[in-house]
Amino acid sequence: MRRSLPLAAVALLAALPWLLARHQLSILTELLVFGIFAMSLDLLMGYTGMVSFGHAAYFGLGAYGSALCLIQWAPPLPLALAAGALLAAAVAAPVGYLCTRSSGIYFGMLTLAFAQLLYTVAFKWRDVTGGSDGLTGVPKTAFWPGGPSTAGPYAYYFLVLVVFAAAFAACRGLVGSPFGRALQAIRENERKFATLGQDPRRLKVIVFAVAAFVAGLAGALSAPFRGFASPELMFWVLSGQALMMVIIGGLGTLVGPVLGAAIFLLLQEVVSSYTEHWMLLNGAIFVVMVIFFPGGLVGTLRRWSAR
Amino acid sequence: MRLTRRDFTKAALVGGAGLSLGFPAFLRRAAAADPIRIGVPTVLSGGNAQYGLQAKRACELFAKDIKAKGGILGRPVEFIFEDTASDPATAVRKAQKLVEKDGVKFLTGIVLSSEALAVSAKCPEWKVLFMSSFTGVGALTAAKFNRYSFRPNTSGPMGARTVSLYLGESPMKRVYGLGSDYAWGRDSVGSFGRQMTAAKKEMVGQDFPPVGTKDFASYIAKVKQSKAEGCFLVLVGQDASIFFKQAAQFGLNREVKLVTEILELENLKAAGDVMTGVTGGSRYPFTLDTPKNRDWVKRFFEMHNVWPDMFDGETYQACEWLTQAIAAAGADDVEKVIAALEDSTYEGPEGKRTMRKCDHQAVKAGWVVEAVKDPKYPHLVPKILATYPGERVTPKCLTEEFA
Amino acid sequence: MSPAIVVEQLLNAVALSALLFLVSVGLSLVFGILRVVNFAHGMFYMLGAYFGFTLAARSGSFWLALVLAPPLVGLVGAALESSTLRFIYDRPPIYQVLLTFGLSLMLEECVRIGWGATALSVDAPAWLRGSVALGGTVFPAYRLFLIAVGGLVGAGLWLFLKTTRAGLVIRAVAQNAEMADCLGTDVRRVRTAVFGLACALAGLGGVVAAPMLSAYLGMGISVIVDAFVVVVIGGLGSIGGSMVGSLIVGAAQTWGGFFFSEVAMAIMYAVMAAILVFRPWGLFGEEE
Numbered sequence: 002m003r004r005s006l007p008l009a010a011v012a013l014l015a016a017l018p019w020l021l022a023r024h025q026l027s028i029l030t031e032l033l034v035f036g037i038f039a040m041s042l043d044l045l046m047g048y049t050g051m052v053s054f055g056h057a058a059y060f061g062l063g064a065y066g067s068a069l070c071l072i073q074w075a076p077p078l079p080l081a082l083a084a085g086a087l088l089a090a091a092v093a094a095p096v097g098y099l100c101t102r103s104s105g106i107y108f109g110m111l112t113l114a115f116a117q118l119l120y121t122v123a124f125k126w127r128d129v130t131g132g133s134d135g136l137t138g139v140p141k142t143a144f145w146p147g148g149p150s151t152a153g154p155y156a157y158y159f160l161v162l163v164v165f166a167a168a169f170a171a172c173r174g175l176v177g178s179p180f181g182r183a184l185q186a187i188r189e190n191e192r193k194f195a196t197l198g199q200d201p202r203r204l205k206v207i208v209f210a211v212a213a214f215v216a217g218l219a220g221a222l223s224a225p226f227r228g229f230a231s232p233e234l235m236f237w238v239l240s241g242q243a244l245m246m247v248i249i250g251g252l253g254t255l256v257g258p259v260l261g262a263a264i265f266l267l268l269q270e271v272v273s274s275y276t277e278h279w280m281l282l283n284g285a286i287f288v289v290m291v292i293f294f295p296g297g298l299v300g301t302l303r304r305w306s307a308r
Numbered sequence: 309m310r311l312t313r314r315d316f317t318k319a320a321l322v323g324g325a326g327l328s329l330g331f332p333a334f335l336r337r338a339a340a341a342d343p344i345r346i347g348v349p350t351v352l353s354g355g356n357a358q359y360g361l362q363a364k365r366a367c368e369l370f371a372k373d374i375k376a377k378g379g380i381l382g383r384p385v386e387f388i389f390e391d392t393a394s395d396p397a398t399a400v401r402k403a404q405k406l407v408e409k410d411g412v413k414f415l416t417g418i419v420l421s422s423e424a425l426a427v428s429a430k431c432p433e434w435k436v437l438f439m440s441s442f443t444g445v446g447a448l449t450a451a452k453f454n455r456y457s458f459r460p461n462t463s464g465p466m467g468a469r470t471v472s473l474y475l476g477e478s479p480m481k482r483v484y485g486l487g488s489d490y491a492w493g494r495d496s497v498g499s500f501g502r503q504m505t506a507a508k509k510e511m512v513g514q515d516f517p518p519v520g521t522k523d524f525a526s527y528i529a530k531v532k533q534s535k536a537e538g539c540f541l542v543l544v545g546q547d548a549s550i551f552f553k554q555a556a557q558f559g560l561n562r563e564v565k566l567v568t569e570i571l572e573l574e575n576l577k578a579a580g581d582v583m584t585g586v587t588g589g590s591r592y593p594f595t596l597d598t599p600k601n602r603d604w605v606k607r608f609f610e611m612h613n614v615w616p617d618m619f620d621g622e623t624y625q626a627c628e629w630l631t632q633a634i635a636a637a638g639a640d641d642v643e644k645v646i647a648a649l650e651d652s653t654y655e656g657p658e659g660k661r662t663m664r665k666c667d668h669q670a671v672k673a674g675w676v677v678e679a680v681k682d683p684k685y686p687h688l689v690p691k692i693l694a695t696y697p698g699e700r701v702t703p704k705c706l707t708e709e710f711a
Numbered sequence: 712m713s714p715a716i717v718v719e720q721l722l723n724a725v726a727l728s729a730l731l732f733l734v735s736v737g738l739s740l741v742f743g744i745l746r747v748v749n750f751a752h753g754m755f756y757m758l759g760a761y762f763g764f765t766l767a768a769r770s771g772s773f774w775l776a777l778v779l780a781p782p783l784v785g786l787v788g789a790a791l792e793s794s795t796l797r798f799i800y801d802r803p804p805i806y807q808v809l810l811t812f813g814l815s816l817m818l819e820e821c822v823r824i825g826w827g828a829t830a831l832s833v834d835a836p837a838w839l840r841g842s843v844a845l846g847g848t849v850f851p852a853y854r855l856f857l858i859a860v861g862g863l864v865g866a867g868l869w870l871f872l873k874t875t876r877a878g879l880v881i882r883a884v885a886q887n888a889e890m891a892d893c894l895g896t897d898v899r900r901v902r903t904a905v906f907g908l909a910c911a912l913a914g915l916g917g918v919v920a921a922p923m924l925s926a927y928l929g930m931g932i933s934v935i936v937d938a939f940v941v942v943v944i945g946g947l948g949s950i951g952g953s954m955v956g957s958l959i960v961g962a963a964q965t966w967g968g969f970f971f972s973e974v975a976m977a978i979m980y981a982v983m984a985a986i987l988v989f990r991p992w993g994l995f996g997e998e999e
Contacts, residue, residue: 024408031980040373052805076911098989106748106804110943114987118980124518125973131492133519134912135396137452138429152433229426233398238932241750241812248809254413277391278824284816290811353828355927515972520933525723525854526968533716534847546830550925557842558719559849577833687869 010294018155030158032266034222039246039258040172041215047253049208050188054109055116056243059089059213061123061235063220065130068139068230075141078151078160082221089217090210097209101202113237123232134179135231139224161222169213172255184208245287251297260298278280343386344640347406348417349399352391355520356419356545358574358621361444364389365612366623372611380631388412392423399423400430407434414439416626421445421491429455436644439547441626442619443493446499446708449669453706458649460629460661460670461622462591465708466495469701470589470674471540472503474694475567482538486527487516487542487583496542496569498558512536519544524535524551527559541568549578556582571677573617576688583679583688590677592621592658594691600702604657615685625656668707715847720965726854728961729861733916734934734942736868736953737909743948744885744905747796747807751815753935755910759784759917760926761822762829764962773836781915788910792901819931830927853922860919864912865954881905885948941981946996
């Protein structure tokens with residue numbers, strides 16, 4: 002019973018394309034991509050207690066990684082995805098090492114500083130990143146060498162769905178493992194954890210890089226989807242939006258941030274067709290959540306169902 | 309137990325939202341697709357909003373004119389506006405929405421060159437025609453050319469060329485280049501630099517302030533420092549207006565001759581009298597003294613109560629040329645319209661243009677203007693100093709280089 | 712490099728620093744006394760500019776706007792603090808940061824609803840619109856005014872905190888809120904007052920910035936990151952630190968823009984990161 006429900010959800014998602022118009026399918030695809038992104042932030046925030054204000058930088062790095070790869074060599078898409086995710090993780094490792102020297106709010110500010118630094122590099126290094134114009138014409142290539150193309154909207158959606166399911170399963174596995182439990186122990190009380198003999202900092206750096214990898218994966222998926230990568234993908238405004246998705250959905254639940262991403266994007270889509278001031282509603286929901294429902298949507302539902 | 313609710317919530321939310329969004333789509337498909345829809349993903353907010361406003365004004369006047377003529381092929385023309393907020397990623401998203409949700413087959417009125425490049429790159433995939441009216445970056449009809457994009461307006465290299473020809477005839481030897489740090493600014497300053505060097509003049513420096521720069525103090529100091537005689541400006545929207553104001557405050561306009569690639573009415577209105585004597589190129593000077601133009605300007609003023617700026621003119625003429633091609637094609641079929649546009653000739657308020665088949669760049673004249681006071685108008689206006697024929701100012705096919 | 716240019720650039724740097732100081736000193740105070748990193752701080756700066764625009768447009772007087780706008784912004788800030796932030800002081804600090812972030816989104820949208828999306832220009836008073844001949848060059852009078860305002864506010868604030876009774880109470884709460892509470896201080900009221908003061912200072916920054924930069928929607932977002940850099944460099948909670956930090960960042964942006972315009976921004980963030988790594992409490996902050 003427990004195993005089959007996530008599968009049922011995936012099956013439903015797989016069936017949706019036939020019920021949706023092309024435009025809605027695009028939204029759903031974007032929703033899954035941001036779901037992966039929000040999930041990656043939850044690994045940091047919800048499970049390890051590390052609040053990053055610069056997480057979008059790794060999403061952006063993933064986008065640039067896959068975009069550059071696809072523009073230059075046009076390899077099968079999964080290779081480009083790996084390239085983007087690895088680039089994000091490779092940059093995140095040293096950054097994480099430096100950032101974890103501090104904790105709490107100073108850690109947050111450091112992640113912001115590094116993200117802005119990366120943003121500025123992307124903005125100014127025109128020869129590689131296309132500067133403020135970004136990289137255009139990112140192609141959608143084949144699923145595997147000599148295989149079918151991912152270019153159609155259905156094909157690309159399925160690629161995203163597969164990656165989403167895999168990322169979700171992997172994150173689930175990670176937080177349930179001994180490593181995951183150690184992270185949660187660090188979140189609860191870092192000092193106590195240190196007295197048990199392990200080095201919390203090492204684990205924090207690892208999870209920082211892993212979270213960056215997953216965020217990079219999401220970014221790598223977004224570049225061919227939009228055909229485009231730009232420095233705005235690294236800007237702290239996107240980091241802030243990711244924070245919102247995690248909080249609205251529910252910190253430390255993995256599925257919460259996915260729902261948070263869905264709510265955020267759907268609100269944007271639906272409300273913006275009536276008024277351009279949808280951000281007011283989003284902001285208000287966020288503020289209400291922070292004050293009254295810090296557990297987010299899923300956290301609150303869980304508490305009610307536990308009663 | 310918990311797993312049940314959580315996953316159910318997740319699936320239900322996603323599925324429910326998807327279905328709820330799906331319903332309007334079914335209904336929409338049932339309605340008649342009668343009007344010819346033109347999508348306008350333009351800038352309606354932020355520092356460049358004045359451009360979106362021009363696109364809107366031009367489209368509104370055109371919609372009124374075409375309605376009076378009974379539409380195109382007996383069908384009304386409908387413009388759908390979206391705000392891209394000067395962000396290329398948003399421009400792609402809005403254009404995608406216009407194509408997928410609203411079913412447009414034609415796009416126009418894209419403001420920033422970076423936005424235009426990003427959207428143009430997707431047009432072959434969407435099978436949608438992009439008729440530029442603002443886009444300056446040379447690459448649109450050169451390195452990044454695709455057959456779904458057309459440029460009826462003056463490009464950046466063409467503007468730089470016009471100004472270079474004019475400055476080439478002057479005794480000025482040392483020039484500085486200041487361009488907004490994105491596709492158009494970089495491309496135009498680069499083109500200008502190459503042409504200045506070819507004319508045996510010296511580019512003593514160049515700078516690229518980011519779009520949205522509000523304080524040009526350091527840049528102004530650098531220009532003064534360089535002892536340049538002239539400064540070529542390729543600044544977008546409000547940045548240009550602010551620059552002119554601050555240049556006057558720092559006395560730069562007295563030390564250096566300021567020459568801009570596009571001398572806009574918006575700058576003249578915002579910066580005011582300090583701009584007297586500033587020269588520059590113009591893509592469409594409303595003071596052009598031909599009967600057809602005077603008539604069009606009068607009608608524009610009657611509808612909008614302001615005198616038309618450069619892009620009011622360019623966008624209106626882009627719409628007119630596009631619909632002329634749709635009529636010639638006999639249907640709003642994109643492939644047929646592309647064929648009808650290529651090698652076509654169009655005569656608008658500003659004069660005659662031809663659309664080259666090889667790179668979809670229109671061959672049109674270039675003007676150099678000077679900002680002067682004229683008692684007939686409440687602000688400074690562009691006085692035409694020189695006119696260069698299209699053949700001299702349009703680059704060689706698919707390139708940004710000139711013969 | 713001619714002396715005229717040097718003088719011009721020095722003054723540019725100090726003018727920029729004055730503006731940065733007005734914004735970051737409030738941010739620093741709020742952290743020092745409330746232990747909250749106020750992400751919405753840039754929005755109060757923006758509110759000041761917009762309030763200033765409306766007041767100046769309605770009354771025809773810039774001075775009226777200068778005097779009325781900051782207290783109005785301060786009131787808005789105090790109202791927001793007492794209705795939202797107050798309830799979550801006992802939670803982990805991240806929630807307060809997130810709350811201010813959410814408030815910043817709402818504030819920006821409110822400004823968009825109230826004033827529209829295009830930038831609004833504000834005219835400086837007539838006698839400040841011109842330029843002054845200085846050391847062989849011409850310098851805008853308004854920027855000199857900016858320097859004067861920054862200096863006056865800095866001095867005034869320092870005097871206020873060091874010599875007045877209210878300043879003493881504020882410093883006591885900063886050092887040990889619980890003890891101050893035991894001694895009879897209404898800590899809640901002090902917190903609201905300080906938040907309001909900080910917002911008013913940011914609003915003042917906005918009003919004086921408006922004639923130079925115009926009132927525009929991206930103002931809040933672009934100034935907050937600069938303010939963070941200043942406060943990180945100078946130290947959270949220190950007024951002197953904010954002044955030094957502003958001077959450093961103002962100089963870096965002005966001279967960096969002059970010599971290394973391509974990488975100037977990157978250098979600033981790198982410096983910010985370096986300071987956070989090795990001295991996270993900034994140059995003048997207190998080690999925690």
